[in-house]
Amino acid sequence: METISKRSLLAAGLAAGVAGLPRGAFAAQPGRKLGYAILGLGYYATRIIMPRFAECEHSRLAALVSGTPEKLKTYGEQYGIPETHRYSYETFDRIIDNPDVDIVYVITPNSLHRPFTERAARAGKHVMCEKPMANTVADCEAMIAACKKAGRKLMIGYRSRFQAHNIEAIKLVRDGALGPVRTVVTDHGFTIGDPKQWRLNRALAGGGSLMDIGIYSLNAARYLTGEEPVAVNAVESTDRSDPRFGEVEDIINFQLLFPSGATANCVSAYSVNCNRYRVSGPKGWVEIDPATSYQGQAMRAQLGGPPAPREPAPQPKNQFSAQLDHLSECILTGREPIVGGDDGLKDLRVIEAIYRAAREGRTVKL
């Protein structure tokens, strides 16, 4: 899918050259809004992310990258992005010469996350990469190495970490309101449609429901407990005669055991609709349903009294704008993102263990 042109190789060489420069040489000055290039102009990029720069304090939409000229024209005009700041995948590496772009946000099919992250880093840009970070642990490690070599930051698009209800749930756990976490029950799935979409193509998606939606169950179990699992069970259920599931799994439910003794039961599915979690300890529980959706989160908690709705502390920004600004702020202040490449890598380590546990019919230790 990707061809590396002479120009991009040249750009890669230049990028490698600048890796030796002092950190922040390409970073914006405090006060300036950092410029994002959105790479991949699909539904999520154009309908969900791009409109949310309007609420950003530290981020602005500065460039577009797409394989479809019509999309570059349409969204370029809509968002006032000059032609000089519109790139095809062939011309993308020239972005090294564009000082208006600080960050490349990679929103492509999963298998392209690694090569585009590597190219962005070689072009001296910081990288925001959608989840799943990549298809394999090896890919994640290569992406982390590429950004490290370029002296650039890498963040994964785990937007729920910036969402008010999720922040409240994490806070309740950390504050000890539930006592020690004993169980997380989290279900993520949707009934997938068109069998021809890239999410059902193994080469592009790297897997099925787990890579796309089940990863929310995994990530939530990790951020709610604040721990990394040490043992994994899994069971897969896929109707291979269904034209949607010739290449990738439908259901792959998994169980996690954490060092503290906390446990998680997780659903990952392409044949049912669900989006929720409940985290419980001896003193009570908190649940969000829907939990990791674009909007509409609703929370209930049982803390001493009977179960009751709970409104989280308000957050200054919506989850999307807050996510975009978080990376900008990290760049401006020299901090590391709370969901860096290491967090994406940790999810992929568990994902590989989940697939292995289901395939081999055994508990996989981590």
Next chain:
Amino acid sequence: METISKRSLLAAGLAAGVAGLPRGAFAAQPGRKLGYAILGLGYYATRIIMPRFAECEHSRLAALVSGTPEKLKTYGEQYGIPETHRYSYETFDRIIDNPDVDIVYVITPNSLHRPFTERAARAGKHVMCEKPMANTVADCEAMIAACKKAGRKLMIGYRSRFQAHNIEAIKLVRDGALGPVRTVVTDHGFTIGDPKQWRLNRALAGGGSLMDIGIYSLNAARYLTGEEPVAVNAVESTDRSDPRFGEVEDIINFQLLFPSGATANCVSAYSVNCNRYRVSGPKGWVEIDPATSYQGQAMRAQLGGPPAPREPAPQPKNQFSAQLDHLSECILTGREPIVGGDDGLKDLRVIEAIYRAAREGRTVKL
């Protein structure tokens, strides 16, 4: 704990003798209310079950069996049970001579279910036995054999099968409202207290949370799908330094795979409070929370539109009275209970597989 007296051995011989009589020789005539002997006068028997004979059509409280003379006196007087119909565990086998008693309802610690069921059957009585049916598959098989030999019916106290919301959920599934079941997510647990109670004594309870409360998750997964699992995963998490859990497990979460491809993620816990399930298919889901409690069930469903509360079709009786009357009706009409010894045995088969899966760290096939 149990001593078999000469008298009980004699009774056993007599019971064996009557096994050859025509079916129904001891059964009541249609129209008459069948007489129950309640064996074991603990909280569940005295506070939950005994008051519910008042709403029964075909059942009445006829006798009491207890190891505590004060309880026999107190409840005997309260319910107008004559002294001739009050038995100690030593005198229990004389119940063979009491024509007012058709059914013995065994509500003792788990390990006593088998011996008392066998003694009741030898006394020519039908048996209602609380869940879990027994501690092992072998015990269940012996109980089934004992009742079969005596020509008497055996039913397990799976009261949720007679509860309106649960009946509605099963009906929605069977009617195809959800499409084929793909996932059942069900959590049952409570924060157990006094470390000295019999539920935390392995010899009496046979195990920990799974035997007592997690069995509701298992039984629900089975009655919602209408299938028997073919593969089981499990993970245990028990703090053995906690004085409650020196002998039995705290958390043992399990996963089930059914022949149709339906899956279940189940929580079983003695350190968190939970009592719920959601069953999902491509067309929607239905959930009950609390699901299998004594009262207070609440249902939501997502069937085409957004999730919404749902009131089940009303049932003529509460779950307890309906359960009691079901066995009476089966006896009066010659039918088999919908939750007979075979159903209790099936749960124990899976329970043994769950313990094995957790212990051996592998998927156990059934």
